[in-house]
Amino acid sequence: MNVIEAIKKRRAYRSLDPIEVNDELIRDFAEIVKISPSCANKQPWNIIFITEKEQLNRLFTVLSTGNKWVKKASMIIAVFSKPENDCIIGERYYYLFDTGMATAMLILRATELGLVAHPIAGFKEGKAKEILEIPDEMRLITLVIIGKHSKEINPVLSDAMKLGEKQRPPRKKLEDFIYVNNFNTKFNE
Numbered sequence: 001m002n003v004i005e006a007i008k009k010r011r012a013y014r015s016l017d018p019i020e021v022n023d024e025l026i027r028d029f030a031e032i033v034k035i036s037p038s039c040a041n042k043q044p045w046n047i048i049f050i051t052e053k054e055q056l057n058r059l060f061t062v063l064s065t066g067n068k069w070v071k072k073a074s075m076i077i078a079v080f081s082k083p084e085n086d087c088i089i090g091e092r093y094y095y096l097f098d099t100g101m102a103t104a105m106l107i108l109r110a111t112e113l114g115l116v117a118h119p120i121a122g123f124k125e126g127k128a129k130e131i132l133e134i135p136d137e138m139r140l141i142t143l144v145i146i147g148k149h150s151k152e153i154n155p156v157l158s159d160a161m162k163l164g165e166k167q168r169p170p171r172k173k174l175e176d177f178i179y180v181n182n183f184n185t186k187f188n189e
């Protein structure tokens, strides 16, 4: 699969079937994160691959109510960092940006492997950090939910989420966020 195919194929699906997670898959994802770009090569990311059933069950208790679909996860990837791990240039803090880029690379690789890799923000950070034994000063930025896309729509989904399984949620028009030369000149679609 080439890059454009992976970008277009990637979807945040919420109807998941189980997959077999092995060390090879974890190493594959780890190597992708390892070679991601970062400001001054600071490599600010920290990642925990959660595969143990008991630990997954503990994490399922800290999900937001809309995230019941996550309980079908075969693996959860916890992504965390702190501001001091990366460049701070005046008021520009790069740890979220660089960690986000690395996560995007991992998500695209998962897509290429035929998997769903769905990042979520809907969880209780403090409780999740306790379960994962992540120090206080770290920000748990996202949990990436790993599974395989199921043709059967998960009945726990809301109507909007069910629709989202069939078609990509609508996007803004290019003219609403793309400009040329300066912020006053909108891109004409």
Ligand SMILES: Cc1cc2nc3c(=O)[nH]c(=O)nc-3n(C[C@H](O)[C@H](O)[C@H](O)COP(=O)(O)O)c2cc1C
Residues within 6 Å of the ligand: 010, 011, 012, 013, 014, 066, 067, 119, 120, 121, 122, 123, 142, 168, 169
């Ligand atoms: C940072 C981030 C947080 C998200 N949090 C959640 C979440 O808590 N629950 C959820 O169901 N989807 C979550 N999503 C998925 C988005 O809703 C989804 O990417 C968006 O609707 C666009 O759909 P698409 O990715 O399939 O194109 C999150 C995505 C991102 C990037």
